Amino acid sequence: MEIIEFVQLAFSDYTLRTITLGTAVLGAVTGMLGSFAVLRKESLLGDAISHAALPGIAIAFLITGSKDSHILLIGALVSGLIGTLWIRGITSKTYLKSDTALGLILSLFFGFGMLLLTYIQKQPNANQAGLDKYLFGQAATLVESDVWLMTLITGLCLIVLLLFWKEFKILLFDKDYAQTLGFNTKFIDILITSFIVLAIVLGLQTVGVVLMSAMLLAPAAAARQWTNSLGKMVFLAAILGASAGVFGTAISATQNNLSTGPVIVLVASIFVLFSFIFSPKRGLLFKRIRLIKNRNDLETQKTLAFMYHIVEDHDDVTHPHTIKMLNNFQGYSRKGLRKLVDKNYVEVEGGMWSMTSKGFKAAENLYNQNGKNV
Amino acid sequence: MSDAQFEIQLIACLVAVACAIPGTFLVLRKMAMISDAISHSILPGIVVGFFLTQDLNSPLLILLAAITGVLTVVFVEKIQQTKLVKEDTAIGLVFPALFSIGVILIAKFANDVHLDVDAVLLGELAFTPFDRVYYGEVDLGPKSLWVIGSILLVTLILLFAFFKELKLSTFDAGLATSLGFSPVILHYGLMSVASITTVGAFDAVGAILVVALMIAPAASAYLLTTNLKKMIGLACFFGVLSAISGYWIANFLDASIAGSITTMLGIVFLIIYLFAPSKGLIAVLYREKQQRIEVSLITFLLHLKNHTEKRERHVNHLNEHINWQKVRSKTVLTLALKNNMILITDNIVSLTKKGEEFTSKAIEYILTNEDSLIENMKDDFFLFRG
Incomplete structure (x- = not known):
């Protein structure tokens, strides 16, 4: 299937349209909430919660006997919340660190979930096929009602975000200050955490337990590189998440044997990599360029200062000197000298250089500034 | 108790001890989540190794996968050094990407061979006695037993040889460095042991149980003692206890052994978390x-x-x-x-x-x-x- 065909099908074919819309909405909501998780330094909470949701799914199935994804999601939500609260309990009341608490809840809940799933499998009457789709996710099983549910929750999440925007923001950056201002930090904390849990649980069916954490983190981590404003970051993360969903679905639909979840995660990872390298302010490439530029500037200034020291005792500052006396140690390079000439600080004739009065003044100020700094 | 049952329990106990030792240090060094990352990101290594060797227990495959595990740690540290994101975000970015590559590799090229993601993540302890090693005609026992036994032996030798260095660098990295122990070598040594243990154990017990076996016994022991030697001992004890009791519960429920061992680990931790004398919740x-x-x-x-x-x-x-x-x-x-x-x-x-x-x-x-x-x-x- 070609890309153009995909675009056509995305509008006409029911299944493909549902999946594309579903992954896009999912990407948007996880991107939005992921921004908060990343900034709160709770990046791995997503990983823990998605694993902790598994026993909830199994128990919901054991109790109701229904495979309706909405009922199972409620089970997942409850057990995800219990997991989160227990993590909080472990880190606040014992000496165990947060990483241990996360790893504990993650593996213990997941193992318990596996026990339940295999137990269900052995039950004679249980028609459990399809429960394990939550392990690795199957976007293909999305139906229209799932997408509606996702859209509904995304809308709800947007409303809550807008309503509590300033509370969320202040809690994020200065919790103590929020407390002194009289905000109920516990309530806000639980509110935002519940929404994060909700978003993760929503994604389980699509990308699965293991990859859910990346859906939460990657768009936010990528968006973080482009802006320092929370609002812009949340917006950008939502867009990046949605486009990762759409591109991932497109790629996996045009290839044989490619499950959607991993492809979406890889697309999101590529976004992160791209942002790490090419973001103008924080990106590695521009940082490197700035570093080299600064180093060159410093070297040129060193040369200028050296020249200044030579000519400052002369009556005529423009008296020419030989270029050969400049060397590497004073930061001399041909490029640097050319730069000085371009700035009209120095004139070069043959093998000799002479300082202009403009250059002398500049060097004098340079020296003074340095003197002040020392 | 049949021979197969005994062998399964023996393998489970060996895995538990082999995991508890590096796990103790991971918990103390606040790197518990690294074990989770490693356990997922070895997948592409296993897949590539499997293409090359066609044998899930071959030493080459274990080596390749362990290298992927160490690579994960290197990637995480590289990302951290850029200071663009925090450490935990770096972990959360690296392992899903590697895991995705593994899943895609399996789906694309290994659809029809004996290797699927379920097996890697969940493992099946019950099948381990059927894959045996023969020397000529003589039955030398299950392959997994040999694999995990040798990994445990190496771990134990390293532990006894470098106990003092590990202890020092865990509790006072600055002093260790000033005394001339390279923290980098110790760090990567520990990471390599953790990776190799994870790879060696995944076939038998699955990647998730490896994480549970590394963290849960160590965390339980941590709540009971402040002495490193006792902590390692207790962690091994809890691991073995959960392995054996978990096996019999799985036998009774006719459910996944890995899942039931993890559940036992959870129950042990819950009890200690509530009732530990001075660090428990009630105390x-x-x-x-x-x-x-x-x-x-x-x-x-x-x-x-x-x-x-x-x-x-x-x-x-x-x-x-x-x-x-x-x-x-x-x-x-x-x-x-x-x-x-x-x-x-x-x-x-x-x-x-x-x-x-x-x-x-x-x-x-x-x-x-x-x-x-x-x-x-x-x-x-x-x-x-x-």
């Missing part, structure tokens, strides 16, 4: 309550010392002035009485001689603000604690 909550009451008591005694007029020392006044609820003021009063710190005559409270002495010392403590003083003081003066 902590009890201590917090005790300290709250004792702080109230000191406040109350200070108040008495500062006021000679009767109005300020009336029992009812406590409720108004210090704004305590009835129950709380009653607890404080009873505690003070029991400890012979106060006398109550006609509802007027006055300090006894012992109370005076305690209060003066308490003021000294408040002025110098040395936390160590107060607990000794309480021990000296209190007959009954709050």
Whole structure:
């Protein structure tokens, strides 16, 4: 299937349209909430919660006997919340660190979930096929009602975000200050955490337990590189998440044997990599360029200062000197000298250089500034 | 108990011990989540190794996968060094990407061979006795037993050889470096052992159980002791205990052995988390309550010392002035009485001689603000604690 065909099908074919819309909405909501998780330094909470949701799914199935994804999601939500609260309990009341608490809840809940799933499998009457789709996710099983549910929750999440925007923001950056201002930090904390849990649980069916954490983190981590404003970051993360969903679905639909979840995660990872390298302010490439530029500037200034020291005792500052006396140690390079000439600080004739009065003044100020700094 | 059952339990116990040892250090070094990352990101290594060797137990495959595990750690550290994101975000970015590559590789190229993601993540202990090693005609036992046995042996040798170095660099990295132990070598050594153990164990017990076996016993032991040797010993004990009991529960329920061992680990941790003598939840909550009451008591005694007029020392006044609820003021009063710190005559409270002495010392403590003083003081003066 070609890309153009995909675009056509995305509008006409029911299944493909549902999946594309579903992954896009999912990407948007996880991107939005992921921004908060990343900034709160709770990046791995997503990983823990998605694993902790598994026993909830199994128990919901054991109790109701229904495979309706909405009922199972409620089970997942409850057990995800219990997991989160227990993590909080472990880190606040014992000496165990947060990483241990996360790893504990993650593996213990997941193992318990596996026990339940295999137990269900052995039950004679249980028609459990399809429960394990939550392990690795199957976007293909999305139906229209799932997408509606996702859209509904995304809308709800947007409303809550807008309503509590300033509370969320202040809690994020200065919790103590929020407390002194009289905000109920516990309530806000639980509110935002519940929404994060909700978003993760929503994604389980699509990308699965293991990859859910990346859906939460990657768009936010990528968006973080482009802006320092929370609002812009949340917006950008939502867009990046949605486009990762759409591109991932497109790629996996045009290839044989490619499950959607991993492809979406890889697309999101590529976004992160791209942002790490090419973001103008924080990106590695521009940082490197700035570093080299600064180093060159410093070297040129060193040369200028050296020249200044030579000519400052002369009556005529423009008296020419030989270029050969400049060397590497004073930061001399041909490029640097050319730069000085371009700035009209120095004139070069043959093998000799002479300082202009403009250059002398500049060097004098340079020296003074340095003197002040020392 | 049949031979197969015995072999399964033996393998489970060996895995438990092999995981508990590196796990203890991971928990102490606050790197528990790294084990989760490694357990997922070895997948592409396993897949590539499987293409090359066509054997899930071959040493080459284990080596390749372990290298992927160490690579994960390197990637995480590289991303961290850029300071673009925090450490935990770096972990969360690296392992899903590698895991995705693994899943895609399997789906694309290994669809029809014996290797699927379920097997890697969940493992199946029950099948391990069927894959045996033969020397000529002689049956040498299950392959997994050999694999995990040799990994455990190497781990033990390394542990005994480098115990002092590991201990030092775990608790005081600065001192270790200044004494000339390279923290980098120790760090990557530990990471390599953790990776190799994860890879060696995944076939038998699955990647998730490996994480549980590394973290849960160590975390349980951490709540019980402050001695490294005891912690390692306890962690191994909890691991083996959960492995054996988990096996029999799985046998009874006819469910996944890995899942049931993890559940046992969870139950062991839950019990210790609640009831550990000084670090458990109940002990902590009890201590917090005790300290709250004792702080109230000191406040109350200070108040008495500062006021000679009767109005300020009336029992009812406590409720108004210090704004305590009835129950709380009653607890404080009873505690003070029991400890012979106060006398109550006609509802007027006055300090006894012992109370005076305690209060003066308490003021000294408040002025110098040395936390160590107060607990000794309480021990000296209190007959009954709050």
